[in-house]
Amino acid sequence: MNKVIIFAAGDIFGGGASIIISFYYLIFLTDVVKLRPTFTGTAVLVSKIWDAVNAPLMGAITDNTRTPRWGRRRP
Numbered sequence: 001m002n003k004v005i006i007f008a009a010g011d012i013f014g015g016g017a018s019i020i021i022s023f024y025y026l027i028f029l030t031d032v033v034k035l036r037p038t039f040t041g042t043a044v045l046v047s048k049i050w051d052a053v054n055a056p057l058m059g060a061i062t063d064n065t066r067t068p069r070w071g072r073r074r075p
Helices: 002-009 012-032 037-064
Strands: none
Touching: 012 037
Protein backbone atom coordinates (compact mmCIF):
# COMPACT_ATOMS: atom_id res chain seq x y z
CA MET A 1 0.00 0.00 0.00
CA ASN A 2 2.88 2.38 0.70
CA LYS A 3 4.20 1.92 -2.84
CA VAL A 4 0.80 2.87 -4.26
CA ILE A 5 0.71 6.07 -2.24
CA ILE A 6 4.27 6.96 -3.22
CA PHE A 7 3.57 6.42 -6.94
CA ALA A 8 0.33 8.41 -6.72
CA ALA A 9 2.08 11.27 -4.92
CA GLY A 10 4.25 11.84 -7.98
CA ASP A 11 1.25 13.20 -9.90
CA ILE A 12 0.01 15.55 -7.20
CA PHE A 13 1.76 18.55 -8.75
CA GLY A 14 0.66 17.82 -12.32
CA GLY A 15 -2.97 17.11 -11.47
CA GLY A 16 -3.18 19.67 -8.71
CA ALA A 17 -1.80 22.44 -10.90
CA SER A 18 -4.32 21.62 -13.60
CA ILE A 19 -7.23 21.85 -11.17
CA ILE A 20 -6.02 25.19 -9.78
CA ILE A 21 -5.55 26.66 -13.26
CA SER A 22 -9.00 25.47 -14.35
CA PHE A 23 -10.60 26.99 -11.26
CA TYR A 24 -9.01 30.40 -11.79
CA TYR A 25 -9.75 30.23 -15.52
CA LEU A 26 -13.47 30.02 -14.76
CA ILE A 27 -13.23 32.98 -12.39
CA PHE A 28 -11.31 34.93 -15.02
CA LEU A 29 -13.91 34.23 -17.70
CA THR A 30 -16.87 35.17 -15.52
CA ASP A 31 -15.46 38.12 -13.54
CA VAL A 32 -12.88 39.74 -15.81
CA VAL A 33 -14.15 38.92 -19.30
CA LYS A 34 -17.76 39.17 -18.05
CA LEU A 35 -19.05 36.07 -19.81
CA ARG A 36 -22.23 34.47 -18.58
CA PRO A 37 -21.61 31.39 -16.41
CA THR A 38 -23.70 29.23 -18.75
CA PHE A 39 -21.52 30.17 -21.70
CA THR A 40 -18.36 29.61 -19.68
CA GLY A 41 -19.55 26.18 -18.54
CA THR A 42 -20.50 25.26 -22.09
CA ALA A 43 -17.06 26.27 -23.34
CA VAL A 44 -15.37 24.10 -20.70
CA LEU A 45 -17.74 21.20 -21.47
CA VAL A 46 -16.98 21.38 -25.19
CA SER A 47 -13.23 21.40 -24.52
CA LYS A 48 -13.50 18.37 -22.21
CA ILE A 49 -15.56 16.45 -24.79
CA TRP A 50 -13.00 17.38 -27.46
CA ASP A 51 -10.21 16.03 -25.24
CA ALA A 52 -12.17 12.85 -24.47
CA VAL A 53 -12.58 12.12 -28.17
CA ASN A 54 -9.10 13.09 -29.33
CA ALA A 55 -6.98 11.50 -26.58
CA PRO A 56 -7.88 7.88 -27.48
CA LEU A 57 -7.67 8.76 -31.17
CA MET A 58 -4.13 10.10 -30.82
CA GLY A 59 -3.24 7.11 -28.65
CA ALA A 60 -4.42 4.74 -31.38
CA ILE A 61 -2.45 6.65 -33.99
CA THR A 62 0.76 6.56 -31.96
CA ASP A 63 0.25 2.90 -31.06
CA ASN A 64 -0.12 1.90 -34.72
CA THR A 65 2.60 4.14 -36.18
CA ARG A 66 5.90 2.38 -36.69
CA THR A 67 8.81 4.07 -38.39
CA PRO A 68 11.87 2.05 -39.40
CA ARG A 69 14.27 4.36 -37.62
CA TRP A 70 12.57 5.12 -34.28
CA GLY A 71 9.92 2.44 -33.82
CA ARG A 72 6.54 3.39 -32.34
CA ARG A 73 7.51 6.66 -30.74
CA ARG A 74 10.40 8.99 -31.25
CA PRO A 75 12.75 9.03 -28.24
